[in-house]
Amino acid sequence: MNxxxxxxxxxxQSFNGALKEVAKKHFLHKxxxxxxxxxxxxxxxxxxxxxxxxxxxxxxxxxxxxEQRNSYDQGNLPQQIHEEIEKLERADLVIFQFPLxxxxxxxxxxxxxxxxxxxxxxYSGSVRFDRGRFVGKKALCSVxxxxxxxxxxxxxxxxxxxxxxxxxxxxxxxVGFDVLAxxxxxxxxxxxxxxxxxxxxxxxxxxxxxxxxxxxxxxxxESPIPFTGWDDWDENGELDVxxxxxxxA
Amino acid sequence: MNxxxxxxxxxxQSFNGALKEVAKKHFLHKxxxxxxxxxxxxxxxxxxxxxxxxxxxxxxxxxxxxEQRNSYDQGNLPQQIHEEIEKLERADLVIFQFPLxxxxxxxxxxxxxxxxxxxxxxYSGSVRFDRGRFVGKKALCSVxxxxxxxxxxxxxxxxxxxxxxxxxxxxxxxVGFDVLAxxxxxxxxxxxxxxxxxxxxxxxxxxxxxxxxxxxxxxxxESPIPFTGWDDWDENGELDVxxxxxxxA
Numbered sequence: 001m002n003x004x005x006x007x008x009x010x011x012x013q014s015f016n017g018a019l020k021e022v023a024k025k026h027f028l029h030k031x032x033x034x035x036x037x038x039x040x041x042x043x044x045x046x047x048x049x050x051x052x053x054x055x056x057x058x059x060x061x062x063x064x065x066x067e068q069r070n071s072y073d074q075g076n077l078p079q080q081i082h083e084e085i086e087k088l089e090r091a092d093l094v095i096f097q098f099p100l101x102x103x104x105x106x107x108x109x110x111x112x113x114x115x116x117x118x119x120x121x122x123y124s125g126s127v128r129f130d131r132g133r134f135v136g137k138k139a140l141c142s143v144x145x146x147x148x149x150x151x152x153x154x155x156x157x158x159x160x161x162x163x164x165x166x167x168x169x170x171x172x173x174x175v176g177f178d179v180l181a182x183x184x185x186x187x188x189x190x191x192x193x194x195x196x197x198x199x200x201x202x203x204x205x206x207x208x209x210x211x212x213x214x215x216x217x218x219x220x221x222e223s224p225i226p227f228t229g230w231d232d233w234d235e236n237g238e239l240d241v242x243x244x245x246x247x248x249a
Numbered sequence: 250m251n252x253x254x255x256x257x258x259x260x261x262q263s264f265n266g267a268l269k270e271v272a273k274k275h276f277l278h279k280x281x282x283x284x285x286x287x288x289x290x291x292x293x294x295x296x297x298x299x300x301x302x303x304x305x306x307x308x309x310x311x312x313x314x315x316e317q318r319n320s321y322d323q324g325n326l327p328q329q330i331h332e333e334i335e336k337l338e339r340a341d342l343v344i345f346q347f348p349l350x351x352x353x354x355x356x357x358x359x360x361x362x363x364x365x366x367x368x369x370x371x372y373s374g375s376v377r378f379d380r381g382r383f384v385g386k387k388a389l390c391s392v393x394x395x396x397x398x399x400x401x402x403x404x405x406x407x408x409x410x411x412x413x414x415x416x417x418x419x420x421x422x423x424v425g426f427d428v429l430a431x432x433x434x435x436x437x438x439x440x441x442x443x444x445x446x447x448x449x450x451x452x453x454x455x456x457x458x459x460x461x462x463x464x465x466x467x468x469x470x471e472s473p474i475p476f477t478g479w480d481d482w483d484e485n486g487e488l489d490v491x492x493x494x495x496x497x498a
Contacts, residue, residue, distance in 0.1 A: 010298055011311040046295055046356040049259055061443045062260040064350075065395075103416035103423075104353055107295040107360030113351040129406065146314075151486035155495060157378065157477070158486065159419040163412050167352035170408040174352075194310045228406070237400035237407065246404060 001032040004091035008098040008109040010040045014192035015144055015205065019185065020097045022209050023142070026216045035087050039108050044080065046111020052078050069120025077118065084116045093138045093219075094177070096168075099188070100145045103164050113171055123175055130229035132176020138224065139177035141168060142185070142212065149186040169225060178224035183212055250281040253340035257288045257347040257358040263441035264393055264454060268434065269346045271458050272391070275465045284336050288357050293329065295360020301327050318369025326367065333365045342387045342468075343426070345417075348437070349394045352413050362420055372424055379478035381425020387473065388426035390417060391434070391461065398435040418474060427473035432461055 005023055009016040020036070027034050037044075045052075050062045057070035071077050077085070088094065098109050105113075117123065122133050143165075151158035165182050172179045185208045195201045234240045254272055258265035269285070276283050286293075294301075299311045306319035320326050326334070337343065347358050354362075366372065371382050392414075400407035414431050421428045434457045444450045483489045 010313065013310060014312075040298070046360070048350075048355065049289070061262060061441060063263075063441065064259065101297075102359070102362040102366065102420045104359060106297065107356045107363050110351070110353060110359045111295070111356030114356050117351065148486070153487055155488035156486055157482055157488075159415065163415045164419070166408065166412045167416060170413070171351045192310060192312065233406055237396070237405055238402055239404035239406075 001027070001092045002090045003027045003032055003034045003093050003095065004037065004087050005034065005095045005097060006037045006039065006109070006112065008039045008096070008106055008112075011192055012038075012041070013194065014099075015185070015188045015208070016097055016099055018193060018205060018209060019142055019144070019212055022212050023095055023097070023216060026213055033090075035090070037084060037087060037112075039112060042080070044108060044112060046108045046114070048111070048114045052081075052115070065119040068118045072118050072121035077121075078115075081115055081118065084112070085118070085122065088116070088134065088137075091137060093140065096139070096141045096143075098141075098143060100143050100164070103159060105168060117171070117175055128174055128176075129227070130176070132174065134176035137177055138180055139172045140180040140183065140219070141165065141172075142183040144185045144188040146189050147187065149184075152184075152186065173225075173227045179227075180219070180222055180224055183215060185212070250276070250341045251339045252276045252281055252283045252342050252344065253286065253336050254283065254344045254346060255286045255288065255358070255361065257345070257355055257361075259289045260441055261287075261290070262443065263348075264434070264437045264457070265346055265348055267442060267454060267458060268391055268393070268461055271461050272344055272346070272465060275462055282339075284339070286333060286336060286361075288361060291329070293357060293361060295357045295363070297360070297363045301330075301364070314368040317367045321367050321370035326370070327364075330364055330367065333361070334367070334371065337365070337383065337386075340386060342389065345388070345390045345392075347390075347392060349392050349413070352408060354417060366420070366424055377423055378425070378476070381423065383425035386426055387429055388421045389429040389432065389468070390414065390421075391432040393434045393437040395438050396436065398433075401433075401435065422474075422476045428476075429468070429471055429473055432464060434461070 005020055007016070007020045011017065024034050024036065048064050053067040053071055055074065055076050057066050096109065098105050104110065127133055145152065147158045150156055152161035154160045161184060169179045187204065196205065228239055228243070228245060232239055232243050239246055254269055256265070256269045260266065273283050273285065297313050302316040302320055304323065304325050306315050345358065347354050353359065376382055394401065396407045399405055401410035403409045410433060418428045436453065445454060477488055477492070477494060481488055481492050488495055
């Protein structure tokens with residue numbers, strides 16, 4: 001198996017960095033191939049911008065999707081985007097390791113979605129969802145939060161974590177991934193591995209690493225989050241009124 | 250009244266640019282003050298990064314929140330962040346004008362949240378939610394989507410728009426804003442104002458501008474999205490079990 005870990009944290013010695021290493025070591029130990037896109041270390045540019053398209057389909061007016069499609073078709077994608085797509089094509093499982101900042105992925109990782117999932121290359125009107133480019137590949141978000149678990153419950157003040165993950169999971173399903181339940185590590189505060197001498201921090205880190213490693217050992221047995229697909233939708237892109245999922249709601 | 254429009258689109262002549270102008274003209278015509286943060290034009294850097302903190306609280310280990318707090322306390326915030334905070338302090342209403350890219354705000358705007366809502370300055374453990382820094386100010390997201398409205402219904406394949414807006418709205422409420430219902434303009438495709446000679450495009454643009462202007466004329470009468478607050482929560486940050494909102498769920 002080929003594993004791609006998309007790692008997004010500015011500090012290698014962070015809690016997130018430690019969890020990235022857990023996954024990397026786990027899969028290497030099992031004899032798999034592991035690649036890491038370390039977005040901060042690689043200096044990834046998260047901003048979709050005219051500067052990335054020196055050869056323009058439309059020089060007067062910057063429509064991002066038009067330029068993405070043209071750039072892909074002409075083989076002119078920026079080198080970094082081209083390399084990310086090649087890594088995705090090799091991967092059977094993609095893990096996103098990031099902290100929840102402002103109820104979503106950090107801008108650096110959001111920009112990875114904006115720029116790497118190229119219109120006309122990675123998706124189009126007919127190549128989406130369960131007919132998407134990455135059908136057959138799995139995706140897993142491993143996320144740390146600052147606030148404790150209770151506050152992310154359906155009645156918690158941080159916001160229901162299921163709803164907070166919804167946009168990211170929608171994006172991953174949109175390009176065809178089987179999206180696994182997220183690995184959420186709650187209550188990560190006070191910095192990173194330099195605090196490992198603090199007893200509470202050390203315990204939380206070790207427990208979190210163990211929880212993650214234990215889950216990864218059985219990941220192959222997991223079923224993905226269920227999404228409806230093309231055969232379930234009517235011509236307006238809505239779940240058909242006769243679909244059983246409507247009865248349950 | 251002071252209005253701040255945070256505008257995030259790489260193309261000034263876009264549909265988003267047109268909607269930004271609708272709001273700007275509306276409020277200027279009514280005699281209000283309007284400021285615009287044009288993130289692309291201003292070259293806003295969305296990436297929270299050690300490079301923004303030349304004077305570090307901790308030079309060995311980069312913990313973003315530690316450095317944000319220190320930088321704010323020492324009066325060393327990057328000039329651009331300092332200016333955004335001053336604009337927010339002047340504003341009675343903040344409008345975010347952006348396209349929905351990958352089920353969320355573009356990376357540029359996500360980074361505005363990551364960097365401008367400074368820990369220790371804009372919020373802290375006790376200065377959040379309905380005791381937040383921006384209590385008394387209103388926020389409105391004006392968002393365009395590529396896909397049509399039906400696909401964003403609760404059973405639509407693009408994902409329920411209420412859930413897609415949830416993370417952004419949580420972030421705005423977290424710093425104290427009264428969050429108004431979003432202005433969603435669906436089905437914006439095929440570029441921007443250069444296509445205004447196309448009859449369908451022109452009609453959609455004119456209708457969307459009219460809808461928005463009509464809404465803005467009565468914005469003062471609107472009630473914000475209801476959120477629970479400090480008096481509703483138990484010591485774990487969850488809605489108290491006796492709270493009536495739990496009965497309705």
